[in-house]
Amino acid sequence: MSFILALTVRLNGLLALGLLAAAPALQAVESPLPRVIVLGTGGTIQSKGATRMVLNDYRAGRFEINELLALTPEINQLARIEAIQFANIGSPSMTPELWKSLSEKINTMAYEQPDIAGFVITHGTNTLEETAFFLHLTVRTDKPVLVVGAQRPSTSISADGPQNLYQAVQAAIDPDSRNRGVMICMNQQLTSAREGTKSSTYKVEAFNARDLGVLGVVDPTECSILETPSAATPC
Amino acid sequence: MHHLRTALGLHLVALFAGCASTPTAPVEALSPSAVSAPVAALLKPKIHIFATGGTISGGSSDRMKLSGYKAGAFTIEQMLADVPEVNEVAVVTHEQFRNVRSGNIGPSDILALAQLIQKTLTDQPDIAGFVVTHGTGTLEQTAYFLHLTVRTDKPIVIVGSMRPWSAFGTDAHLNLYNAVRVAAHPESRGKGALVVLNDEINSARDATKTDTLRVETFTSRESGFLGYADPDKVVFYRVPEQRHTFKSEFVIDDVKELPQVDIVYGYQDASAAPVAALIADGAKGIVNASGSPALTAALRQAAADGIKIVASDNKGQGRVLNNPARLAEGIVTGDNLRPQKARILLQLALACGKTTPEELQRIFDQY
Numbered sequence: 221m222s223f224i225l226a227l228t229v230r231l232n233g234l235l236a237l238g239l240l241a242a243a244p245a246l247q248a249v250e251s252p253l254p255r256v257i258v259l260g261t262g263g264t265i266q267s268k269g270a271t272r273m274v275l276n277d278y279r280a281g282r283f284e285i286n287e288l289l290a291l292t293p294e295i296n297q298l299a300r301i302e303a304i305q306f307a308n309i310g311s312p313s314m315t316p317e318l319w320k321s322l323s324e325k326i327n328t329m330a331y332e333q334p335d336i337a338g339f340v341i342t343h344g345t346n347t348l349e350e351t352a353f354f355l356h357l358t359v360r361t362d363k364p365v366l367v368v369g370a371q372r373p374s375t376s377i378s379a380d381g382p383q384n385l386y387q388a389v390q391a392a393i394d395p396d397s398r399n400r401g402v403m404i405c406m407n408q409q410l411t412s413a414r415e416g417t418k419s420s421t422y423k424v425e426a427f428n429a430r431d432l433g434v435l436g437v438v439d440p441t442e443c444s445i446l447e448t449p450s451a452a453t454p455c
Numbered sequence: 456m457h458h459l460r461t462a463l464g465l466h467l468v469a470l471f472a473g474c475a476s477t478p479t480a481p482v483e484a485l486s487p488s489a490v491s492a493p494v495a496a497l498l499k500p501k502i503h504i505f506a507t508g509g510t511i512s513g514g515s516s517d518r519m520k521l522s523g524y525k526a527g528a529f530t531i532e533q534m535l536a537d538v539p540e541v542n543e544v545a546v547v548t549h550e551q552f553r554n555v556r557s558g559n560i561g562p563s564d565i566l567a568l569a570q571l572i573q574k575t576l577t578d579q580p581d582i583a584g585f586v587v588t589h590g591t592g593t594l595e596q597t598a599y600f601l602h603l604t605v606r607t608d609k610p611i612v613i614v615g616s617m618r619p620w621s622a623f624g625t626d627a628h629l630n631l632y633n634a635v636r637v638a639a640h641p642e643s644r645g646k647g648a649l650v651v652l653n654d655e656i657n658s659a660r661d662a663t664k665t666d667t668l669r670v671e672t673f674t675s676r677e678s679g680f681l682g683y684a685d686p687d688k689v690v691f692y693r694v695p696e697q698r699h700t701f702k703s704e705f706v707i708d709d710v711k712e713l714p715q716v717d718i719v720y721g722y723q724d725a726s727a728a729p730v731a732a733l734i735a736d737g738a739k740g741i742v743n744a745s746g747s748p749a750l751t752a753a754l755r756q757a758a759a760d761g762i763k764i765v766a767s768d769n770k771g772q773g774r775v776l777n778n779p780a781r782l783a784e785g786i787v788t789g790d791n792l793r794p795q796k797a798r799i800l801l802q803l804a805l806a807c808g809k810t811t812p813e814e815l816q817r818i819f820d821q822y
Contacts, residue, residue, distance in 0.1 A: 409677070415692070431655075432692055433679020439776055444790075447658070447678055448694040 254337035254393045256299040257329060258385075259322065260285030261351075262308040263344025265370035265381035276422060278373035282308050285342065288374060292382045298389050299337065311344025311369075314351055322351070323358040330361035338364035338392030340405075342385065345369040345418055345426065348404065352413035356402035364397035366405040367413065371424050380407065380424045387438040394443040401449055403435060410436040412449050500583035500639045503575065504549040505568065506531035507597075509557050509590025511627045513619030524619040526590060527554035534588075534620060538632050545583075545639040557590025557597075557615075562713040562802065565597050569604045569707060576607050584610040584638035588631070591615040591672065594650065595662050599796045602648035602659035602699045603803055603822060604707045610643035611700075613650050613659065617670045626653065626670045633684035640689040646681060647699035656682040658695040660822075663793050665771070676772040698821050705807050713802040714739040718794045719754075721745030721769060727753035734762055740801045744769040744794040758785035763815060765801050767794040777816070787815045 260266060266288055267278035274280075285303040289295060306325070307318060326339055343351055352367040359365055368388040370381030388405040391397050402413035407425045415429035428434060436445040506512065514528030531549045541547050552568060553560070572585060589597055598613040605611060614634035616627035634651045637643050648659035652673045661675035674680070682691035698704075717733040718741070719725075725747035733741060740763035743754055758764045767789035768775050774791040781788065789797040797819070804810075804818050 429679060431674070431680055433675060434677050437677075437774065439774060444774065445696050447681075447696050449692065 253298065253300050255333075255335055256301055256338050256340060256389055256392045257326075257336055258285060258289065258301055258303045258340045258342070258389075259306045259325065260288070260303065260308065260342045261306050261311075261314070261318070261322070261344075263311050263342060263346075263348070263369050264373055265342050265344075265368065265385065266308060267373040268375045269373040272375055272377045275372050275376050278375075280375075283374060284308070288342070288382070288385065291374060292386050295386050295389055298386070299393050301389070306341075309344075311347040311351075314344070314347050316354075319351055319354045323355055326355070326359050326365065327361065330359075330363055336363060338366065338397065340385070340388040340392050341365070341367045343367050343369050345371060345406075348427075349413070349417050352402050352404050352416065356413035359402060362399040364392045364394070364400070365402045366391050366397075366410075367402060368405045370406075371422055371426060390438050391436075391443050396445050397436075397443060400435060400445070405438065408438045409434040410438060410443075410445075414449065499544070499546050501579075501581055502545040502547050502584050502586060502635050502638045503579070503582045504531055504535075504547060504586040504588065504635075505552045505572070506534075506549060506554065506588045507552050507557075507560060507564075507568070507590070508554040509588060509592075509594070509615050510619050511588050511590075511614065511616040511631065512554060513627075514621040515619060518621055518623045521618050521622050524622070526556040526619075529620050530554070531588065534627075534631060537620070538628050541632055541635045544632075544636050547635060548582075552587075555590075557592040557594060560589070560593055560597060565600045566707065566710060566713060568597070569601055572601065572605050572611065573607075573708065576605075576609070582609070584643065585612065586631075586634045586638050587611065587613045588634075589613055589615050591617060591652075591664055593795075595659070595664060595673075595793070596795050596799055598648050598650050598659035598662060599799050600803070603703050603800065604705050605648070606701055606703065606706075608645040608701050610638045610640070610646070611648040611659075612638040612643070613648060615652060617652075617668065617672060629654075637684050637689055642689065642691050645701075646691070647695055649681065651684060654684045655680050656684060656689075656691070658693075660695055660697055660699065660792075660796075663771075663796075703822070705803050707803070707806065710806050712806075714805045716740035716742065716763075716798045716802045716805070718742045718744060718767075718798055719750060720794075721747055721750055723747065725750050730754060730757055734760075739763065739805060740765065740798075742767050742789065742794050742797045742801060754786065755784055763787070763801060763805060763810065765789045765797050765815070765819065767792060767797045769794070777820070782812050782816055785812045787812055787819055790819050792819070 266283040268281035269278045270280045285305045348369050366388040368384050372379050374381040384406050391405050404411040404416040404427050406427045411427050411429050412435050415432050418426050420426040508527040512529045513524040513526045515524040594615050612634045614630050616630045618625040620627045630652050637651050650657040650662035653671045657675045658681050661678040662673050664672050665674050666672040681693045715737045717738045719729045727749040730753040742765045744767050754764050764786045766775050775788045777788050
């Protein structure tokens with residue numbers, strides 16, 4: 221809704237009024253929501269703490285990917301989500317074999333299903349940048365591929381995971397995210413997979429590309445790209 | 456085939472004949488220093504420097520003085536004589552546009568500079584790139600104005616320094632050298648105006664002075680650098696996304712002056728008095744850096760009265776989100792531009808006849 225409102229104020233007065241009046245009718249004949257594939261690999265974002273005050277001990281259990289998505293039903297107003305539990309491990313357990321399978325899965329799906337808008341991958345933050353970089357080098361699509369994690373278990377007070385996941389879907393459906401390589405989406409910031417790195421053990425703003433900055437920001441009503449990586453995307 | 460017997464000619468023969476011909480004279484390495492001067496000039500790009508003054512041209516009789524020097528103590532000619540190495544990188548020409556502190560650069564100066572660069576582009580198409588020396592205090596404002604108005608894909612590098620030219624351990628000399636290097640580099644093209652200090656390349660849109668004293672003061676905050684002027688090479692990692700230079704809609708060839716736009720700074724219980732005072736003084740637009748209840752009310756009223764208002768922020772980083780409700784009141788949001796840069800963009804938009812809130816919002820979303 222807010223996107224449509226933001227769009228109309230960019231047009232001149234009369235046309236804007238006309239569109240506003242027609243908006244409900246337009247909604248009825250609009251194409252369905254874009255398709256986003258969410259591949260879960262595990263990590264803190266899919267972890268549970270014993271109580272909501274537990275921020276850094278999350279061995280109490282794991283969220284299955286659909287269970288995690290269910291925490292944020294609003295996500296279904298952004299996109300048609302298809303969730304696949306690829307693995308459910310801590311990221312230090314990630315292996316090159318799993319990288320390869322993940323990359324092949326994305327490539328196959330992107331090739332066979334051109335109507336997919338984008339991909340989101342949940343991952344533990346410890347080695348997130350390694351998987352992200354591997355995908356950045358091997359995934360052969362210009363569709364957005366967002367890798368997302370969390371610094372706090374998704375059961376915690378002020379958990380960052382569900383909001384990060386929501387923002388990753390926002391970024392995945394934005395056509396402006398295409399052809400920018402794999403991006404890490406956390407704390408409302410989009411970081412290039414090439415230079416992105418975890419710069420803090422526990423702060424929510426941990427991921428950045430140090431002095432090369434962020435590629436873009438995911439703000440409440442829109443995704444805003446600030447700059448482009450100048451190296452060509454593998455495509 | 457006599458004319459092919461210069462070193463350059465032999466190189467051409469090698470190129471076109473697939474290196475099959477036997478040279479009749481020893482073939483020297485094709486470095487600029489190995490060939491004759493006129494030929495060398497053909498191999499190196501021509502870079503033109505406009506000097507405006509600033510700390511980079513500052514001097515004092517005491518080399519230990521890092522502050523308290525006189526800006527504009529040196530001419531660009533004197534400075535270039537201290538860094539002859541620039542001549543290995545480019546064929547350098549120069550002119551002394553101004554020689555003042557950056558605080559003394561104003562709208563008429565930046566307008567004249569942009570028009571002069573545009574004219575120079577037409578008059579001397581063999582120039583490959585430009586360098587502008589400038590005081591760091593307002594460098595980012597001039598840089599952004601050039602980024603928005605000069606129609607070219609040739610590099611325009613704005614450079615300054617935090618220590619004066621004559622100081623012990625000055626950053627000025629290497630900064631000037633790197634500015635010429637970056638301006639001469641083919642990969643610098645098409646990225647808009649660039650701010651280069653401390654070996655770091657910033658887009659003129661995002662570059663901002665973040666510290667009063669440190670040599671690493673210029674950053675692009677959360678946007679990061681575009682690249683580096685490293686010891687081994689100039690290297691780029693990022694391309695700016697927003698419109699600039701040859702993609703800009705702003706044509707200022709016939710603009711005589713920029714309209715008055717001022718800035719009000721917000722803090723707890725900030726008074727609304729500056730708003731009325733600035734309007735009475737002739738301001739056609741106001742940029743606010745955050746607000747207060749009184750300021751917000753005054754700005755709303757000003758917008759209703761036809762003054763152009765752009766909402767910026769005093770945090771130093773982050774966007775001011777689009778706000779359709781405020782736009783309906785005539786208040787435009789300034790994206791992530793610093794107030795002093797939002798002012799430049801608003802001045803320019805108004806000078807080019809863009810006055811409706813919708814047009815202005817589009818401009819602030821795109822530039």
